[in-house]
Amino acid sequence: MAAGRTPRRVVMIRVVVADDDPLVGAHLRTILASAGDIEVVDTVADGAAAVEAAIRHRPDLVLMDLRMPGVNGLVATDQIAALNPAPVVVVLTTFTADRYVAAALRAGASGYVLKTTPPREFADLIRTAAAGHTILPPGAARVLLPAAPSVTLPNGLSERDREILTGLGQGLTNAQLAARLHLTEATIKGYVSRVLTRLGCTNRTEAALLAQRAGLVKYG
Structure with missing residues (x-):
C-alpha cells in the first residue's frame, strides 16, 4: 500500500438467516461469513423470531425459509415487508414449484434462492438482492x-x-x-x-x- 493512502472501507451487508434446520442455518452462516462483505447478525428458527430479529438488528436483508413451525415464513415476510424501513427479504427454498414462494413474492419478497445454490453464487445473489435487484431466474413465472x-x-x-x-x-x-x-x-x-x-x-x-x-x- 502506498504511504498515506487510506484503505478502502468494505461496506458490510448485514443479514438475518431464518431456517428451522440448524444445519442449514450453520451452513449458510459459514458460506456468507467467508464472503468478506456479508455479516450474519442473527440466525433464527421461526417466523416470529425472524420478525423480532429484523426489528432488533435492522439488517439489510433477511434470508427466509418458508416452511417453519409456528409462524411460517410467509406470514413473517408480510410483517417484515411492512416495517419502515423494511429490509430486503429473499426466500430460501428447496423446490421452486411451491405456492408459498409465489405468495411470498406477492407479499413483497425480492425473489428466491435455492438452498442447493453453489456457495460462490449464493453470496453473489445476496449482493445482488441487497443492491436492489429482483432475484428471479429465467422461467420463474412458468415454474x-x-x-x-x-x-x-x-x-x-x-x-x-x-x-x-x-x-x-x-x-x-x-x-x-x-x-x-x-x-x-x-x-x-x-x-x-x-x-x-x-x-x-x-x-x-x-x-x-x-x-x-x-x-x-x-x-x-
Missing part, C-alpha cells in the same frame, strides 16, 4: 405460476413504459435502467412508479413476474 395464463398488457402503456417493465422483468436496478435508457435515476424512479400504478402492481417483484408472463423477457 411459480404454472396455471396462470399469459398476460396481455394494457393498451395505454407507452413504448417507454414497456422498456421499463422489461428491465424490471430482467431484475435491473434503477441505476442500470438509467444507464440503459440514458436517463437520470430520478426520471427512472418516476417511470417505475407510473408503470406499477398502471399495471396495478404493488411492488417491483410482482411487475417482474408480470413482464415474464407477458413475454417481455425471453427465457434462457
Whole structure:
C-alpha cells in the first residue's frame, strides 16, 4: 500500500438467516461469513423470531425459509415487508414449484434462492438482492405460476413504459435502467412508479413476474 493512502472501507451487508434446520442455518452462516462483505447478525428458527430479529438488528436483508413451525415464513415476510424501513427479504427454498414462494413474492419478497445454490453464487445473489435487484431466474413465472395464463398488457402503456417493465422483468436496478435508457435515476424512479400504478402492481417483484408472463423477457 502506498504511504498515506487510506484503505478502502468494505461496506458490510448485514443479514438475518431464518431456517428451522440448524444445519442449514450453520451452513449458510459459514458460506456468507467467508464472503468478506456479508455479516450474519442473527440466525433464527421461526417466523416470529425472524420478525423480532429484523426489528432488533435492522439488517439489510433477511434470508427466509418458508416452511417453519409456528409462524411460517410467509406470514413473517408480510410483517417484515411492512416495517419502515423494511429490509430486503429473499426466500430460501428447496423446490421452486411451491405456492408459498409465489405468495411470498406477492407479499413483497425480492425473489428466491435455492438452498442447493453453489456457495460462490449464493453470496453473489445476496449482493445482488441487497443492491436492489429482483432475484428471479429465467422461467420463474412458468415454474411459480404454472396455471396462470399469459398476460396481455394494457393498451395505454407507452413504448417507454414497456422498456421499463422489461428491465424490471430482467431484475435491473434503477441505476442500470438509467444507464440503459440514458436517463437520470430520478426520471427512472418516476417511470417505475407510473408503470406499477398502471399495471396495478404493488411492488417491483410482482411487475417482474408480470413482464415474464407477458413475454417481455425471453427465457434462457
